[in-house]
Amino acid sequence: MGPGTYFSLFKTNIRFGILYLSVATPVVFFMGGIPVVLQLKGVDPSFIGLFQLVGLPAVIKFLLSPVVDRFFLGRNHYKKWIGLAGLLYAITLYGIGTLSVSDNFYILFFVILFATLLSTFIDIPLNALSIKVFSKHDRIAASGYKTSAYFLSGISGSGMSLLLYNHFGWSCTFSVLSAGVLLSLASLFFIKENDEPLQVHKVSFSTILSFFTQPGIGIWLFILAFYFAFILSVWVFIKPYLITKGLNADDVAIYIGFYGSSVGFVGGMVASRIGKYLTKRRILIYFGYFNMFSILILIFMEQYYFSIFFVIAVITFISIAIALTSTIVFSLIMDYSRGDSKGIDYAVQSSLSSIVRMIFTVAAGFLISSFGYTTMFCIGMIGTALVVYVVYRFYKI
Structure with a gap:
């Protein structure tokens, strides 16, 4: 060429x-x-x-x-x-x-x-x-x-x-x-x-249903639904949380919109490199530990010492956590998409993951309204720990 x-x-x-x-x-x-x-x-x-x-x-x-x-x-x-x-x-x-x-x-x-x-x-x-x-x-x-x-x-x-x-x-x-x-x-x-026509595959209920009847699919559906949901719910409310702590909107835009997105870009590249050396199970466990640590820093900052240093640290770690988590989840979605129905399987898994994440985020908003940010962060931490335990105990691939 x-x-x-x-x-x-x-x-x-x-x-x-x-x-x-x-x-x-x-x-x-x-x-x-x-x-x-x-x-x-x-x-x-x-x-x-x-x-x-x-x-x-x-x-x-x-x-x-x-x-x-x-x-x-x-x-x-x-x-x-x-x-x-x-x-x-x-x-x-x-x-x-x-x-x-x-x-x-x-x-x-x-x-x-x-x-x-x-x-x-x-x-x-x-x-x-x-x-x-x-x-x-x-x-x-x-x-x-x-x-x-x-x-x-x-x-x-x-x-x-x-x-x-x-x-x-x-x-x-x-x-x-x-x-x-x-x-x-x-x-x-x-x-x-x-003008070359593309082949169009019909979406049938039986094809969609057959995805959920595969042997051993239950543990993957659990991971798909909950692995990303907790850390994402925390991330969504980082901006409103920082506003309540007195940061102005310009600073929040710079810290998260510019800096956070840039760090996430680096995190995605790091995740692609890690995937060459570890099994998917180990990656899920290690990335889950990283998510827990990221939320733990946020809880520490909220409870003990709020400062710009910790704000930057929290944004750094949670941005990387989002990048790492999304990379492994999307990779596994492709792995679980069957050869004869890749498009449908990918869409079904993406849809399931999306709707659970939205439900979790809406629920997180009600939690914050009723009990405050600390409660929501702690539930995110505990939920992430439970998901990591389930992966360690039951996910064998």
Whole structure:
């Protein structure tokens, strides 16, 4: 492959990366930035936890995919779907900016939920277009660019967007997010979609049910449901917690949005290296210990000595914990996806994991509202310890 071909591949990856980044950034702000906004407005933590339900469309993603293939739009089929859904997504984002956070809480919630549904839907033709454009040999590199785009969305959605809100307000923030989506759609004009049809696999109830009837699947379903849920619930409420401790929103955006996302990026690379030397069982146990230690530092800081040093330490350790935990869980999801139904199995496992995490986060919000942050952190610590024990005792692979 000559230099010209490499450069062409690089440009195509950048164009896809721009699309992934613009689509993901608002969702990151919904789940990471808005909790801070609500905390600043004095909203009860139980409502803040409720906002994690905006991730609900990810649970039904595999049910949305047939729509794209059933309604054929002719030449540049997937590009047209991305363009139409992206336009509606941008309009919805702009509309969110016209709503009041204080006066229209439930209306705001459902409009944001609709925006997240559009984001989830756009991801379907965008991934399909990527499969058509990139050869099998080039898809590893394409996946790397996609991963990088998602890490950048953590910075733009959790850091830059929050800073934008702090200095220019709610309406301006969503106008910028909307403009970002519209501008990114221009990338479609520079991506060539071939007319080769993709094979569409029907989703049947029997195929889904057969996944749950595999021998020994129970212990994996337990790990899938609970291994990530406790540490993620703690992470979601770190921002509102720091606001209650007197940190200003700019500092929270920098510490978590910029610094935390960067540390998480490094954590993901470390996890990929560790996976070459240890069994999946040992990785689950060791990463679980790391999660426990990370939460323990947070509890110590809350109970004994709150300082910027410990804030940085907590963000560092929990960011790495999130990266390590997500890496091993997603790796095992692929391992448990059967050869003849990989797509369906992956979607089923992702949906199960997503819905349990959302339930845990909502429950964490109610716990904080009723008993305070320390209680929630301690329950997260105990829950993580129990999951590690179950892995040690019963997981034999």
